[in-house]
Amino acid sequence: MREEWFLSLEKMIDSDFAPNWNAWIGDRITQEDYRFVKEFESSVYSKKEVPSSVPPPWLILKIQKLKFTSSYFYERLNGISLPEEFHKIPLMTREDLQNKITEILPTDVDFSRLVVNPTSGTTGKPILAPNHPKAIGCYVPLIEYSLSRHGVELKKGHDHTAAIQLCHQNQTIVYATSHSLAEGSLFAKINLKEKEWKEKDHLQKFISHFQPQFLSGDPYAFETAMKMNLKYSPSALHSTALELEDNLRIALSDFFKCPVVNFYSLNETGPIAYSCPVHPDWMHIISEDLFIEVLDKEGFPAKEGEILISGGRNPYLPLLRYATGDWGEIQYGSCRCGDSFPKLKLLKGRKPVYFEDTKGERINPIDVSRILRKEPNILRHQFIQKKDGSYELNLSVYVPAQTEFIQKLESEFKSLLGSDADIRIKTDLPSDSGKIPVFLNETKEEKN
Incomplete structure (x- = not known):
């Protein structure tokens, strides 16, 4: 400085x-x-x-x-x-x-x-x-x-x-x-x-x-x-x-x-x-210290599938065939933009899902996550805005949830969504890593 x-x-x-x-x-x-x-x-x-x-x-x-x-x-x-x-x-x-x-x-x-x-x-x-x-x-x-x-x-x-x-x-x-x-x-x-x-x-x-x-x-x-x-x-x-x-x-x-x-x-x-200046749907791999694989659902190399990352420049977190959870298509060969590095097209990435509070104002899902990450008893979560205007929070917890725990979460979410928010909290979400939508807004028929 x-x-x-x-x-x-x-x-x-x-x-x-x-x-x-x-x-x-x-x-x-x-x-x-x-x-x-x-x-x-x-x-x-x-x-x-x-x-x-x-x-x-x-x-x-x-x-x-x-x-x-x-x-x-x-x-x-x-x-x-x-x-x-x-x-x-x-x-x-x-x-x-x-x-x-x-x-x-x-x-x-x-x-x-x-x-x-x-x-x-x-x-x-x-x-x-x-x-x-x-x-x-x-x-x-x-x-x-x-x-x-x-x-x-x-x-x-x-x-x-x-x-x-x-x-x-x-x-x-x-x-x-x-x-x-x-x-x-x-x-x-x-x-x-x-x-x-x-x-x-x-x-x-x-x-x-x-x-x-x-x-x-x-x-x-x-x-x-x-x-x-x-x-x-x-x-x-x-x-x-x-x-x-x-x-x-x-x-x-x-x-x-x-x-x-x-x-x-x-x-x-x-x-x-980064996105190709000629083909904006595609993104060129940005550096040569990353090795990218794409595997199909059976785990075999494919043109289209889950994106895996190996390598990187972080000495504390070396990556070894890290499954990102993002799905895409990979394409090798020269590009009209002049970049010779392979291109990726995300097919099933992190689509934005937005919510509304009781006054109709937009709520960022990060604000939902920020409340939940403060609670060490939560393993996984799923947040849904229902068609009737109510909210459903499904949780997987390490130990059985006590009444005080549920009441505290209700208070936090009413502070975010509105004092009149109808929020139902359940603690029966499976603890395994099955592919369930994390955020869902049924009023807009959005799925992620």
Whole structure:
């Protein structure tokens, strides 16, 4: 944090139009981390090795080394001859990341740099994903690369705002920071909810004053900003976290008068792919340190099926055939856009499902998950808005639920949905990982 960076950041924090900040965030990048990210950035732009359907030598070497530092890898690779029997390695699952994380962690890494960032839990029980500042830092060149592929080159420096992230949640962290990996460029995360601003027009004035080069967020936040008639034309919208429907992408591009870059990224894997500038339905794999497989329902390699990830740059969470739960189609070969890396098309990803409170206002499913993740007795959840306007919360619990537990949840949900909300809580949801919809809005006939 250089002095001139801090002075610029201070102006953003102390702005008359600033939201109600509630967190302090820094990138925690050391000089060694900085060198690591810059070397990684060079590999992203040079793209020396085009991924194929065959596990690359670097991956085989990496997992062979991990066999002796991770008990999880040792157990999974026992009796497996590499690389010939790579396909026989059992899949790493979300449940493994939830329940076996201490077995997965390699023993030869420095844990003093470990950062834990829980997922929002919109697809079930949250994962307490361990991460490293240098791996998180790699988001910066990957985002910049995806923007450059759409013709957007960012200006860097403390006198520029790189991006403002939009959220629309009942409660979330709101902060401003300076990115050392972007030469001190400013960044802010804000909440579109009116209660987060001192005056009703401050949201518009804050964005107009600091002129972010691009806006980031999920499709839900962008759609909300459009409906609020936010008057600002960035160089791009950078969308992640949820599936971006074609009709919404076109509407957003028309409204904000800029390209919409779709980004496929998971908290536990980091960025995976970005939308092709020529074929927006497809997304190119973004870096050569990931090996992607697609398996059909029987577990055999296929053109279309579940997406598996191996490799990655997070020293605390090496991935070994991690089953993402997302379904897609993979295509190898050259592309008219000029990117030679394989393309993915999500077929059954994380479609947004929205709810309404008793006053008809939209509710983000993340707000539902945030209430539930505070309760350690909950293993799995399913939330349904019924056609009659009532709500149904189905839970799988570790120990039998007491009356106080149910009453506390009812109070939390009435605070979110309205004091007159009719919510029925059941605790008979199966505890296994069967494929059931996590969120369902029967009034809109949406399924996820």
